[in-house]
Amino acid sequence: MLQQTKSQALFEKAKTYFPGGVNSPVRAFKSVGGTPLFIERGDGAYLYDADGNRFIDFCNSWGPLILGHNNPHVRKAIIGAVEKGTSFGAPTALENELADLILSNHRYIEKIRFVSSGTEAAMSALRLARGVTGRSKIIKFDGCYHGHVDALLVQAGSGLATLGTSSSAGVPEAYARETIVLPLNDKDAIEAAVAKYKDEIACIAIEPIPANNGLLIQDIDFLRYLREVATREGIILLFDEVISGFRVGFEGAAGLYDIQPDVIAFGKIIGGGMPVGAYGASAEIMAHIAPEGNVYQAGTLSGNPVAMAAGAAQLRELLKPGFYSMMEEKTATLIHPIIAYAREKGYKFNIFSRGSIFWLAFSDQINIRKSNEIDPASMKYFTILHRALLERGIYLGPSGYEVGFVSAAHSDADIALAVSAFKEALDLAYNA
Numbered sequence: 001m002l003q004q005t006k007s008q009a010l011f012e013k014a015k016t017y018f019p020g021g022v023n024s025p026v027r028a029f030k031s032v033g034g035t036p037l038f039i040e041r042g043d044g045a046y047l048y049d050a051d052g053n054r055f056i057d058f059c060n061s062w063g064p065l066i067l068g069h070n071n072p073h074v075r076k077a078i079i080g081a082v083e084k085g086t087s088f089g090a091p092t093a094l095e096n097e098l099a100d101l102i103l104s105n106h107r108y109i110e111k112i113r114f115v116s117s118g119t120e121a122a123m124s125a126l127r128l129a130r131g132v133t134g135r136s137k138i139i140k141f142d143g144c145y146h147g148h149v150d151a152l153l154v155q156a157g158s159g160l161a162t163l164g165t166s167s168s169a170g171v172p173e174a175y176a177r178e179t180i181v182l183p184l185n186d187k188d189a190i191e192a193a194v195a196k197y198k199d200e201i202a203c204i205a206i207e208p209i210p211a212n213n214g215l216l217i218q219d220i221d222f223l224r225y226l227r228e229v230a231t232r233e234g235i236i237l238l239f240d241e242v243i244s245g246f247r248v249g250f251e252g253a254a255g256l257y258d259i260q261p262d263v264i265a266f267g268k269i270i271g272g273g274m275p276v277g278a279y280g281a282s283a284e285i286m287a288h289i290a291p292e293g294n295v296y297q298a299g300t301l302s303g304n305p306v307a308m309a310a311g312a313a314q315l316r317e318l319l320k321p322g323f324y325s326m327m328e329e330k331t332a333t334l335i336h337p338i339i340a341y342a343r344e345k346g347y348k349f350n351i352f353s354r355g356s357i358f359w360l361a362f363s364d365q366i367n368i369r370k371s372n373e374i375d376p377a378s379m380k381y382f383t384i385l386h387r388a389l390l391e392r393g394i395y396l397g398p399s400g401y402e403v404g405f406v407s408a409a410h411s412d413a414d415i416a417l418a419v420s421a422f423k424e425a426l427d428l429a430y431n432a
């Protein structure tokens, strides 16, 4: 049995301070049950909780830590920056440094604006799209997440190409009605929406590699089609690459598929574990942003020097030759033996992956491209698996809809340990 006495006491205390005991909902372990781990420290591939348990971590703070925990290059850069002060509210050379690293190695954007979270990046990118087009409606997809932006906390209405309804209390229906929610990977749904709301649509927002509700790999034809429709109709195509950016390659999904979006939103990896987001586009589109243009967007801590130093230190490592092929090899070493084992045992199970992102599907479908193709009942397997893995020193994010991440810090030995733990956990889940 996992010893969790200290985490349990901390969680009880936390519940007296924070709604649900947490500062972000999925951390609360609601969907898997049990007590969240209270983390004391992270080092490389490992997390250590308050009870002194060690876990091989495949959540990696939900994606930012592509180099693993407390990477020495990133730590050094942070300490170096902190020694000179933490915030100035005035420009620093560090902002130029991170921008130069990105813009000179990313062919799909010419200018960038730093913000402090992925939510802020998506929200600002939407405002930019509306400012550039002078239109107000947005297309988003069922199964994509773009942070807790009002206009994007919206679910599909009662039929195809109808306006959305809010998926959170506190989001005015008037905002939800500006958002059209469509199924992923469905060209006809786009055609119908575009025909109906022709000159009202400012933006098509998509995670080009949807990774917040399973890993819903899209047909490349569908993504190319979005580019065509957007160009034809004068709509801004927004790629939300908060997860995929710098993860599936330095140029993210835009580079992987070679599709030029109009605007890209970034977050997670870009800050090296510090709070950073960004959005980028052509110089022409970015000229609409204040103070150059009339789309207002600002931030007291935007371009924060400590965060910029962390981001630059991390991105520099990613630019080293062979980095991404090494990550893909590590991921293959983890998932292939687990998939083979499940097949051999006849378990209806698969692992989908792109780059070093992976997702456990409790299904024998070959493709899952839309959120309604995930059977909610299959999550009962995840609940058992998650617990069994925790008991064996493996940490996954506490929801079966969430993806996992391999980091550069995972050694062959860590991966071998994880593979054998997964096999045992699958046996438990499928024989329960």
Ligand SMILES: *Cc1c(COP(=O)(O)O)cnc(C)c1O
Pocket: 117, 118, 119, 120, 122, 145, 146, 147, 148, 207, 212, 240, 241, 242, 243, 267, 268, 277
């Ligand atoms: C995490 C995420 C966001 C929100 O980023 P925060 O930093 O949590 O605000 C937005 N879009 C996508 C695709 C994400 O995965």
